[in-house]
Amino acid sequence: MPWWRSLLRYWKPFLTVLVLPVAGNVFAGELRDLVYTGFGWKDPAHYLWWTTGIAGALVLAMSAVAVLVGRDLFRPHNIALGPRRNPHPHPHVVLFLSNLNTAHGRFDAGVPDGLSLSGDLDADLRELVRRKNPKDLRHGEAAVRWPWEMSLRGLFQHRGALRSVTLVCSRESLVQAHWFARLLTDRYAAAFPHLLNPDHVRLLVRAGRSVALSACPTTGEGCAGDPAVMAWDFEDYDELYGGLVAMMDQFAREGTRDTDVMVDVTGGQKPNSVVGALLTVNRRAKFQYVQTNTPNEVIAYDLMTDPVGN
Template structure:
């Protein structure tokens, strides 16, 4: 049986609009130039007509513009990176420290977990830690794919009018340094509004990317933003920073917590000739 190829009329309309705008634009330019010279064929009314056709074709092309610049979201299992930017979530269980440091004791109800700070992989995937539903377990799992290549972790804390995650940056740094003492931990100098100031969050993330590039000489492709700890606004901000750059953002899966997926947002045209 012969297979028929379906025509994508949206793409066809966009191509026709581009051709119409190009032809009418060329004709209107020539007509206006000829009318100014006083040539008989391209008199003023004809020039005005060609120009009107060009405006109509341009409007048509504008209506079809989304066909030429379509947003695409690509995802894959995250690769090891050298720099990780973390939107830190507020811990739902505050660790009890031994002499102000490790081991950390996490306790809720009948479940008790002791983080000894010995093996990141073993302790991040501890089944008892899953029972606790400690949300910083996702932070530990988000770091795991980058062990061995990671040079810097950049932490951003939320505002929350004094009750955000910014005041727990010390604990987050201590946690990371306990397992990865060779990794540099940077902090964004002020609390960031993860919810109400979208543009401000995008600016902060871009600033973090620039600082990592400048101070650590790390290329865009080696920088990943972890948005697991943020809300929907933070995830969208992370996606915006990756738009047409080589920076990616990652998310620790909730359905399969051992999987960390990397995402990249690009603008590209679906039209191919």
């Protein structure tokens, strides 16, 4: 958009920014003269009282206008998404873990009944595509839809470079997190060799007014902690956003750079996807989404706000 069209479209904020500093400068000069006159440092005959009043009134008026047009002054007018298909691998991925609906399906350690995993993640992901298409099913096979397929696809994009996975769990998925962690550290250890350390698959949990990153169990009955501390409400924007901001601060204290962080927003509910995306605005961290239909590509976005009119 040409600059003169931006000027016409946003004339109120431009006028406010132009006039308010000038009026403030004039008012400051008039106040200085008032002080000088009061202390006898300036001849009262050369001081015009009415100019101070006019300058003060103008400052108050323009300040009121600034408040009224503040939305135009300070809001981000445009957001550049900068999408990139199949992004380069990142060492640290944050993942919203979807829950498995055990009331409408049987799962063996998180794996749907009737699905045999080979341990080769690339081959298993191709098999999952085939098992979703009724035309490709063999005799006796049932269609399989696995909520964790897309999460595994998102992590597979970062194979080789992946050093840690941070799971953000709801109350429903918290009790299944150990199954997912076991898939990464056991069944698919060949794809994620750097996750074999128990501390490299972690849960985002509350710690007083801040958060902590706790090692995710891979054995037994799973997470035994208080769900009020360890689980997050995927539909509570304020709770999630505050927790994720604190998480990024924790990453920084650990020496993790924003450029090394990818937030996967495919899993969970829609509100947590919004939170994950907005967390990366004007940060060097990025967020990604995995297509739920073929070709099942991973698409990453770099959210940056643009100046007015761009």
